[in-house]
Amino acid sequence: MGPQGWINDPVAPYFDENTKTYHLFYQHHPQHIKWGNISNSHAVSKDMIFWHDLPNPLLSSDPLFPSAIVTSWVNRDSPNGSLRYDRYGVFSGGAFPNDPSDFSKGFSVLYTSVQELPTCWSCWYKNNTETVSLVETTDNGITWVKYAGNPVIPSPSEEWNITGWRDPLPILEADEFRRAVFPGDSPGTVYAVLAGGFKAPYPVPGPRLFLYKTVNPNAKHLTEWAYAGNLFRSNISDSWSSKWSGSFGGGFEMSGAFLLTDDDGEEHWCVSSSSQGDRKDPDPAKGSNWVWWGCGKLKQGAALGDKPDLDSSYLELAMVGVPDFGETYAYNTFLAPSVEEQKSHEKRHNTASKKYRRILLAWSFEDFTFDPYAFGWQGMHVLPREAYIWSADVLDPVDRVTEKGSWTATKNADGSYRVKTLAQRPVAETKLLFNNATRYDLADSARKLAPGSGYTKLAKLPSSAFKVRFELSPPPADATNATWLNGIVLRLSPTSGERTILAYDPSYEAVVVYRQNSSIVKDFVNSTEIAPLRLWTLKSTGSRQSLSFKVFCDNSLIEIYVNDVLTLTTRVYPWADDATEVGAWLNVGQASFWNFEAWDLSSANAFPNRPLNTSLPLVWDGPEVAGLWDGY
Incomplete structure (x- = not known):
């Protein structure tokens, strides 16, 4: 910034x-x-x-x-x-x-x-x-x-x-x-x-x-x-x-x-x-x-x-x-x-x-x-x-593979399809953020979370700058959000109740971010983010892809990477200072949650030589620029 x-x-x-x-x-x-x-x-x-x-x-x-x-x-x-x-x-x-x-x-x-x-x-x-x-x-x-x-x-x-x-x-x-x-x-x-x-x-x-x-x-x-x-x-x-x-x-x-x-x-x-x-x-x-x-x-x-x-x-x-x-x-x-x-x-x-x-x-x-x-x-x-x-080579039905979408599909000799898409992942250099970071692993008591167990606290982080990684088993092929809806809670405040939920919704076939309770200040936009992501049945495993999440949070900015394919950026503005808790959200349906880890990134300063306070007074441009840009 x-x-x-x-x-x-x-x-x-x-x-x-x-x-x-x-x-x-x-x-x-x-x-x-x-x-x-x-x-x-x-x-x-x-x-x-x-x-x-x-x-x-x-x-x-x-x-x-x-x-x-x-x-x-x-x-x-x-x-x-x-x-x-x-x-x-x-x-x-x-x-x-x-x-x-x-x-x-x-x-x-x-x-x-x-x-x-x-x-x-x-x-x-x-x-x-x-x-x-x-x-x-x-x-x-x-x-x-x-x-x-x-x-x-x-x-x-x-x-x-x-x-x-x-x-x-x-x-x-x-x-x-x-x-x-x-x-x-x-x-x-x-x-x-x-x-x-x-x-x-x-x-x-x-x-x-x-x-x-x-x-x-x-x-x-x-x-x-x-x-x-x-x-x-x-x-x-x-x-x-x-x-x-x-x-x-x-x-x-x-x-x-x-x-x-x-x-x-x-x-x-x-x-x-x-x-x-x-x-x-x-x-x-x-x-x-x-x-x-x-x-x-x-x-x-x-x-x-x-x-x-x-x-x-x-x-x-x-x-x-x-x-x-x-x-x-x-x-x-x-x-x-x-x-x-x-x-x-x-x-x-x-x-x-x-x-x-x-x-x-x-x-x-x-x-x-x-x-x-x-x-x-x-x-x-x-x-x-x-x-x-x-x-990847996939075994999905032909109508799913040949749908006009964000991928190409070529039929292989064995009847499977070679699917390709443009994907994104964080650059390898992001590992430098962790040089002085503190790591939090999933507690043993939370490694086996029961279906429908609701919210389970995983970590209380010391700041609102952190990375979270976890994996989530996929929903059944015939699931809807009435039978399967699971994910993780971010930026939860025990005092104000503010929270943001990141999940996969099979009805939309999409990664979703529920922001309805992300801030008690109602002037912030709280609509749900929806990012379509198709989960393929991989020939290499014979199973549907699981969901591998990497989440980077820097105060209001949340960047979400899923399977190193999809990227979704959202903004949330919790009012409470203690909105730094993270937990599993197993809402409905059978789901496994594993490989959780969290890192406190408050020690990573993107501009290490910049003074901590670089603010300056706002300048009023005046009425002579009306029609070009307005005010401050």
């Missing part, structure tokens, strides 16, 4: 091969608890877990922050930016390798420069609202300088009638992408995805992932770009599957593309995207936005010199899902060296010869319906997550 103020999207994450350092920028509105005059702050890490603020920002210094914790924008008492093309905000973007085949030659950052507001998928879009601008570094990412010729990609033609056009993100597997889609392009071509969409009366309105590419791979700077068609397109409000993948909505934002290779050697081209305008959820904090991912195959694009087709798509999806059905948005991804690669002292510059992990980062928004002036801040980022393709 930021030292204070509002934060949202993770921006331009990358790993510096020369200094072995992770860099992360993030959208920041210092001394405000609402979105507004957005710029970017900057932090670095050696492990993605513990971070250090950099005194030099992505864009400009700010003398009003003498502590140099955040120095991200100037002229606080007006909306003016440092230059006209980004006067109303520095929106999201990505870190682009200067040479896509050799990451050791450094990165540059492309960001969305905003000179007009408002911008939203459903409102009138004024031409030149958003452009793409470049910042560069010559000292391994410590300081950054705007390119004098910004913006490097101007707004698209007014004839497009767009919903938005922003968030340039790189395709880091550029050589593989070039060979699949543009085999005639020169080696060294860099590709960027911008998110947006077309409005009616455009002949085929709907969201789009616009593709751009450099036209001079030998240029010294990433300054010469051309539109190259659509990576992906959809009609308005199309849905792959209402249960498993939400909706593509009316316009996209914050969207990137990447390549994953599974254990069988099959390649999957994937996109991670945010869609606007078609979510119907009882939680008002989620608004109308979805996050989604899709994986499939690429097809060859237009030949050199041909005009791109505005209504075609280079990516044909085979499966679509949701990375998190809870309180996350604006996913940004990057490549990090594998754990084995990091241990090796061999220096290999060629990216094709190195092993990388695809890392997902996301913003977790707050979940309440009031302005938190007393907080002095809003928003944080979740733990880094590794994306990979999970696969």
Whole structure:
């Protein structure tokens, strides 16, 4: 999280091969608890877990922050930016390798420069609202300088009638992408995805992932770009599957593309995207936005010199899902060296010869319906997550396997099916959180819990920062929530009765979080979180999958990982200080509960060099910015 103020999207994450350092920028509105005059702050890490603020920002210094914790924008008492093309905000973007085949030659950052507001998928879009601008570094990412010729990609033609056009993100597997889609392009071509969409009366309105590419791979700077068609397109409000993948909505934002290779050697081209305008959820904090991912195959694009087709798509999806059905948005991804690669002292510059992990980062928004002036801040980022393709041979009936969902299924010669899906797990580096942590094991008396025994206390933790791990046997195939409903209780207070229940509900075929009693303060949202997860009958065991839970809690933020496939983030706000008890919840039906352990993580400080108190007074922007952003 930021030292204070509002934060949202993770921006331009990358790993510096020369200094072995992770860099992360993030959208920041210092001394405000609402979105507004957005710029970017900057932090670095050696492990993605513990971070250090950099005194030099992505864009400009700010003398009003003498502590140099955040120095991200100037002229606080007006909306003016440092230059006209980004006067109303520095929106999201990505870190682009200067040479896509050799990451050791450094990165540059492309960001969305905003000179007009408002911008939203459903409102009138004024031409030149958003452009793409470049910042560069010559000292391994410590300081950054705007390119004098910004913006490097101007707004698209007014004839497009767009919903938005922003968030340039790189395709880091550029050589593989070039060979699949543009085999005639020169080696060294860099590709960027911008998110947006077309409005009616455009002949085929709907969201789009616009593709751009450099036209001079030998240029010294990433300054010469051309539109190259659509990576992906959809009609308005199309849905792959209402249960498993939400909706593509009316316009996209914050969207990137990447390549994953599974254990069988099959390649999957994937996109991670945010869609606007078609979510119907009882939680008002989620608004109308979805996050989604899709994986499939690429097809060859237009030949050199041909005009791109505005209504075609280079990516044909085979499966679509949701990375998190809870309180996350604006996913940004990057490549990090594998754990084995990091241990090796061999220096290999060629990216094709190195092993990388695809890392997902996301913003977790707050979940309440009031302005938190007393907080002095809003928003944080979740733990880094590794994306990979999970696969298994299953024995489920054909109708369950071939349902259009967040997986692919291929029939094996023996009649079983090979099922694959995009999955997430905490990065291996999260183990560093436990270096000084205290472990609590399940008491012997609680190892055999009777069905329907209700709540059984397992641990009273000393703080609200902890990790819990446990395993739960699966429900019978014909179970409903009337015959089987079991899980664990988190953040229980013996004095106030506040509690949050995490369970698997067979009626929904989903992981659920019951928040009705999570806080005695009724202004906090307490709707139930529902995240569909299909449990497969594995050929290797002949049995249904059990449920393996990893739960990370950091005060109000709860991140839930199930079977290293599903991820669900939720927010709870207990009022009582003693809301740190954890226990088993065997409500109804036969269930086994085992391998419980809990860790107190209060000693793990994500920003160890940051002062304990970095709060600053809120600033009132005044009525002169009415219509752009409001108040504090």
